[in-house]
Amino acid sequence: MRPFRIAKANARRLPALGAAFFLALGLFAPQAHAADTPSAPQARPAAPHAIPVPKSPDTPKDARPLAADAGAKTAAPTGGGTVGAPNTAKRLSAAANACDVSSFTGNSGAALVQQVKSAGLDCVNSLFTLTGTDARGAFNEAQMATVANALRDASAAYPGDDSTSVGQLVLFLRAGYYVQWNHSDVVGPYGTALRTAIRGALDAFFAAPHSKDVTEANGQTLAEAVTLIDSAQENGRYTGVVKRLLDGYSTAWTGSMATAVANTETVISQGFDRPDFVAALQADPAFATTMASFVTRNSAGIDGGDPVTRIGIQIGKLVADDTLRAQGRPIVKDLVNRYPLVGKTGPLTMNLLWFAEKKDAGNCSYYGTCDVPAKLVPLVLTVDHTCNANLRIRAQDMTAQQLADTCTSLVNEDAFFHKLVKDSGPVANDNNTSLEVVVFDDYYNYSLYAWEMYKIEVDNGGMYEEGDPAKAGNQARFIAHEASWLRPQFQIWNLNHEYTHYLDGRYDFYGDFEAGMTTPTVWWVEGLAEYVSYSYRGVHYDDAVAQAGKGTYALSTLFDSTYANADSTRIYNWGYLAVRYMFQSHPRDVDALLAKYRVGDWNGARTLLKNTIGTAYDADFAAWLKQCAADNCGSLPANQAPLCTAADTRQFDKNCRRDGVAATTGNYSYSFLYLPAGVQQLTITTGGGTGNADLYYNGGSWATTGSYQAKSANGGNGETLTIANPPSGWVYFSLYGQQGFGGVTVTTTYN
Structure with missing residues (x-):
């Protein structure tokens, strides 16, 4: 999914979201000023305006519960x-x-x-x-x-x-x-x-x-x-049976007896939707205390997806019901203050916290949870890494190498972006001088915590909060998660797409996100983010090319795209196609458009698109789409990798280049690099300079014309080798002087 820039100003309150939740032992002991009964509702920060976007279809379903997951419960x-x-x-x-x-x-x-x-x-x-x-x-x-x-x-x-x-x-x-x-x-x-x-x-x-x-x-x-x-x-008729099982259960109940107790969750969960069950609980407050006792007696066995957690979460539904809230409040208050925010008890306490906040809103002082968001950040995001003065990463779990690679990716994308849009610096009154990138370990943890920590919707693939860039000290933030389904490959889902939103908002769009949405700009906002992300990473955009073959939209129609009138295919695939076409075929119009966006002349930009350009490019766009469908979309902007930093000039690393490589006729320029375990694809490219160099690769020893596993021997110096699933450890490649060569650039990348 491709979340986008969202502003906290003029925000509306979020609907109930699916999430699961936590607390630390004693962390939420009632504050000294907290009353024994809830006080009048207290003001809480308004949730940011957000437009939901689909998350990746590959996102795995986690066995651990999320309280308001729309797919978690059915009648x-x-x-x-x-x-x-x-x-x-x-x-x-x-x-x-x-x-x-x-x-x-x-x-x-x-x-x-x-x-x-x-x-x-x-x-x-x-x-x-x-x-x-x-x-x-x-x-x-x-x-x-x-x-x-x-x-x-x-x-x-x-x-x-x-x-x-x-x-x-x-x-x-x-x-x-x-x-x-x-x-x-x-x-x-x-x-x-x-x-x-x-x-x-x-x-x-x-x-x-x-x-x-x-x-x-x-x-x-x-x-x-x-x-x-x-x-x-018949849920209401047999609450006594459920109580008997919960009261009797101990860790000695294994096999089908444990299953019988676990199955009471269905009776309880579905029962809250039935008047007879609610009436039975009204008449018998001991049912609520039985559930609470079941949790506290058996909390040692909690692992996040167990029956104790799942049944304990149902206690939160007491505070969601007007007639049962008085029973539920003290129990929920006790449990969310009893167990840790991070660790195995998380799905229990964070889910209960969700009920307290969403279904008994305005009473955080009673529950002792008003400061939970601030306390969660250091507990959950244990990694705090500064890339540079303008870029900081807060992560749940990232290695030093992953942090370094992420910093490099973003820093180099910055240069790529500026070369593409040709800006002259930030737009006026933009104080978003730095970006904080928040990375949760996976989608489940993003759902578990981000709703509370940052007051955002989490049924998506991440969120960029622009805030109010005109406000001094405003913190722009991209809240993301790792693409766990791609492991052992490391990837932050939507990283480069979302970073483009930050750059676009700072250097191309005057004002905040809401201002930029006063006229239809989605084709540009999301199309540019896709265009930069795919071009910068050198990834072929299969879905967009496939859409080009369908010829679904005219360019003039795409200029009208909004989040309300377009689906994800039109927003992302077709936004990419529209932006790519305009950059390649009408760069002066892009310059004119950005000149208006950068000063907040939204109506002027709209006039340019709908009146000055109008339908004039539709026929040419349609012809270009046919070429693109045949995988002839035109040249992408060049993305030059950073220079390699190893002292040995023969050594290469991930995503780096060496310039000025040379050798005489019949001789070699030998090179090598070290690959960690799990590399799926190594790409070596050469280009530029004079003469004729051929590229040779060998897995475990020096590569020569007589000892190699793969070669690229075109005329000139434009050579590329892609090695699938190369071995870990040192691998070797070389340029052979079919004719003496010099000034060649050699680049290595792998994933």
Whole structure:
């Protein structure tokens, strides 16, 4: 995703965001002035204006919870069963071939019950996938009521294991609720008859003495019966069962007994959306304290994605409900002050903090959390590195080499940018003399902390905060995360794109972000960031070239792009194409446009684009797109790597060059460089100068015309070698004088 410049001035408050959250032991002890009950809402800094952009489709889903993640919760019954397979989810359709569906759809009454009880658990589990007439035949209300009544009868003598097939009856009912939820138009409605039957069944099962056995055999059926509570939407009726499991749990409960307790999270989480559950909690405040006790008794086992964390997070929903808030406040206050902000307890306390801030807003003094944002920064961002007077990196976890490489990338991009836009210095009244780059370890940690530390939206790939550049002391900041899915390769997601926004805002755009949005400028803002990022890094923009072949937009249409009327493809791929075309084909118009942007003449810039240029370039743009689709988009601006710094003039490093390389006819200029483990691609290029030099590469010894693994031997000095997955350690290359050569520039890059 490509977040962009956002201003804190004239900002609107953010909607609820998905994030997870933390605290340090004793860190948030109530302040001396904090009252025992919440005071009047206190003013908090307004959240910055932000426009959401998609994050990378490759961003992995983390198993640890995020409180308001839109995809983390659904009202639908849980699919699939775990009976007979402790701690693992069964594949729903794997057993279908060995399971005769007609034996369920073609039987009713006692014959249906007998079929369910005699079937294997794998067979019953495969019924979650039924659709159409099979779904109706197996799971219409009459069939479900029959099986529910059979579960009621079988539960009276439940032996604490599956020898009487109680597990099959429970799993069949779960499958029925799941299929009916997803295919109610086919299965038909469920009404009073089934509700009466399922209550009788669950009442009987949970009353059976052996349903309380702490054994693996009982746990297998118990775990499914707990989930069935939510499937049947009887959450409020069985809060006592949930309390009993939470109170009884200890670390001695393993396997399916632990799964049974973990499954109470579904009953609790979904229950908060149901009036009967909320009413039950209103009538029984001990439910809230039971959840709290469950967390504190078992906190030693917290690792971030465990049942204690997940169930503990549900406590936050107490403060989200007007009728339960009084119960939840002291518990949430205790827990967010009890456990660390960083470490294994983070997803618990930070999620609870999210509920306190977002659902009980204005009461940070009561919770003792008003200073959390400031305290989080040094706790989370343990790396503080200064590149130069204008560039600082605050990171969660970066090595010295990664810091050095990042600084080099940004410093060199700065020079590349100025050469491209030909500015004469910062625009008037711009005090953003420095940039702070914040780098979280991955997207999860970005989501976990950045919402609170910087009051931003986090459902994106990073955010650039320009602030008010006219304000003295204003701090521009790019908040980012590592692209963890690319490891072992190190990459800060959107680094060069976002740095372009900083440079563009300082040297091309007068005023703050909001001022620059008074007329449609998105084609330039995002298009330039893409153009610089891809050109500077020398990366082929596959997506944009593919879009060029579609010819979707006229250039005059792209001048009208806004964040509101354009999707990400138009904003980024087509913005890049428009900016690249204008730089290559009409550089004087670009100069004229920037002259207006730099003084804040937004209307004048708009007149230039829509009236002076108008549709005059549309036909030529369309012709250029066809050439570009054939990968003939024209020349990109040259990006010269910095000079190598090793004292030995034969030694090269990552992304550096040596000028003036020379050798006489028949002789060599020998070179080498050291590659760390995990390099995916090494590129060696040569050019310039006089004569004719050929390029040779060898992995582990000096490269010669008689000993090499790859070569490039064109006429002249323009040679390129790209080595995929080269070995780590010292590698060697050389220029051979096919004809005496001099003044050649040699550049090495790798990733």
